Amino acid sequence: MFKPDKLQQRIVDSIREFVEREVIPVASRLEQQDEYPHEIVERMKDLGLFGCNVPEEFGGLGLSYSTYAMIVEELSRGWMSTVGPIGTHSVICDIISRFGTEEQKREFLPGLAAGERRGGLALSEADAGTDVQRISTVAVRSGDGYLINGSKMWITNGRYGNTYVLAAKTDPKADPPYKGISAFIIEKGGEGFKVARDIDKLGYRGVETCELYFDNFYVPARNLIGGVEGQGFKHVMTGLESERINVAARGVGLARAAFEDGIHYAQQRRTFGKPICEHQTIQIMLAEMGTRIEAARLLVYSAAEKKDNGERCDVEAGMAKLFATDTAQDVALLSLKIHGGAGYSKDLPVERYYRDAPLLTIGGGTNELQRLIIARGLIARYPVK
Numbered sequence: 001m002f003k004p005d006k007l008q009q010r011i012v013d014s015i016r017e018f019v020e021r022e023v024i025p026v027a028s029r030l031e032q033q034d035e036y037p038h039e040i041v042e043r044m045k046d047l048g049l050f051g052c053n054v055p056e057e058f059g060g061l062g063l064s065y066s067t068y069a070m071i072v073e074e075l076s077r078g079w080m081s082t083v084g085p086i087g088t089h090s091v092i093c094d095i096i097s098r099f100g101t102e103e104q105k106r107e108f109l110p111g112l113a114a115g116e117r118r119g120g121l122a123l124s125e126a127d128a129g130t131d132v133q134r135i136s137t138v139a140v141r142s143g144d145g146y147l148i149n150g151s152k153m154w155i156t157n158g159r160y161g162n163t164y165v166l167a168a169k170t171d172p173k174a175d176p177p178y179k180g181i182s183a184f185i186i187e188k189g190g191e192g193f194k195v196a197r198d199i200d201k202l203g204y205r206g207v208e209t210c211e212l213y214f215d216n217f218y219v220p221a222r223n224l225i226g227g228v229e230g231q232g233f234k235h236v237m238t239g240l241e242s243e244r245i246n247v248a249a250r251g252v253g254l255a256r257a258a259f260e261d262g263i264h265y266a267q268q269r270r271t272f273g274k275p276i277c278e279h280q281t282i283q284i285m286l287a288e289m290g291t292r293i294e295a296a297r298l299l300v301y302s303a304a305e306k307k308d309n310g311e312r313c314d315v316e317a318g319m320a321k322l323f324a325t326d327t328a329q330d331v332a333l334l335s336l337k338i339h340g341g342a343g344y345s346k347d348l349p350v351e352r353y354y355r356d357a358p359l360l361t362i363g364g365g366t367n368e369l370q371r372l373i374i375a376r377g378l379i380a381r382y383p384v385k
């Protein structure tokens with residue numbers, strides 16, 4: 001079994017305590033009312049969680065991906081939506097830290113680390129999700145900046161965030177199309193940036209997912225990430241590699257919550273004169289759940305370790321994301337079954353796990369896409385004989 005070191009264990013313990021004391025008691029109420037968890041987010045700021053992956057020189061904690069995955073697992077175990085405010089926020093911190101100019105790092109990272117700036121990734125559009133190259137939002141050079149026109153769909157942190165990495169085409173005729181994509185750091189406040197609506201969702205409630213509109217929205221040229229056009233596809237794809245580890249860790253956390261609730265219920269609920277955990281069918285479910293969670297966690301740490309070592313890990317991150325999130329979905333359903341009729345009621349959180357889990361198989365690149373990435377990577381690793 002993967003073992004955290006002493007510092008990681010201390011961090012995990014403090015996040016677990018925070019989740020048990022301040023998240024779990026209010027999660028079901030906030031989720032059912034689709035209410036934004038303002039107080040929890042404020043506490044997450046105090047804990048420094050908005051700066052998890054921001055280098056210490058810019059005011060962050062500079063944690064490894066493995067440690068970040070542990071934090072995400074703990075938060076997600078309490079309520080998956082609490083990871084929303086720091087999820088794509090951390091992706092843009094990653095992109096700016098890796099690819100931003102020194103000026104961009106100095107201007108944006110300290111505020112992001114403190115949670116004063118709240119970030120999101122504005123990539124997907126109504127007609128372009130998996131097929132990122134098809135985005136149609138454009139950035140046209142105008143004076144000492146660019147004018148952005150278009151719309152973005154499904155943007156987490158769209159309402160309560162204020163700073164985004166936006167992908168737009170600076171050369172819509174480029175061939176191949178990805179060479180025409182650039183990434184910009186954009187901030188709310190100027191004319192022409194509108195949060196059009198909050199999307200009502202099956203799960204992942206409490207945290208907002210929005211449609212954004214840009215109408216001649218001005219961005220200064222100094223906000224073009226790295227200062228060079230045409231690099232945006234690489235920037236967002238690299239950011240998505242870390243997002244996949246994060247989404248996989250959310251899957252482990254959610255699956256663990258479902259498993260723990262399931263095993264406790266199975267020990268207490270009695271039918272035919274004994275606890276249901278003594279019936280073989282329930283035991284088979286528990287064995288399946290427990291084994292898959294362990295395996296999922298190992299895949300997450302294997303991918304995170306590679307990322308920490310600066311190695312390419314698209315295949316490993318894809319494997320972790322695919323397996324951990326399919327596991328979350330399957331374990332949530334098995335837990336619901338163990339709970340019988342009680343699992344279908346809103347009195348218990350198991351129905352929430354069941355509604356939350358499918359997003360994990362979609363966000364950060366669908367699991368179908370992960371299969372393609374994994375297969376391509378594996379084929380490349382095995383030279384034709």
Ligand SMILES: Cc1cc2nc3c(=O)[nH]c(=O)nc-3n(C[C@H](O)[C@H](O)[C@H](O)COP(=O)(O)OP(=O)(O)OC[C@H]3O[C@@H](n4cnc5c(N)ncnc54)[C@H](O)[C@@H]3O)c2cc1C
Nearest residue numbers: 121122123124128129130154155156209363364365366368
């Ligand atoms: C709650 C929520 C939050 C989100 N947050 C963000 C965010 O913060 N920022 C952001 O930019 N995006 C966000 N997204 C968008 C998300 O990343 C996309 O929904 C996802 O990438 C899938 O894109 P799509 O919805 O356009 O589906 P499509 O790309 O249209 O895919 C539809 C189906 O076709 C399959 N498919 C597509 N292409 C292939 C292929 N080549 N081979 C096999 N199967 C294929 C897909 O797997 C899927 O099953 C969010 C989505 C949701 C639901």
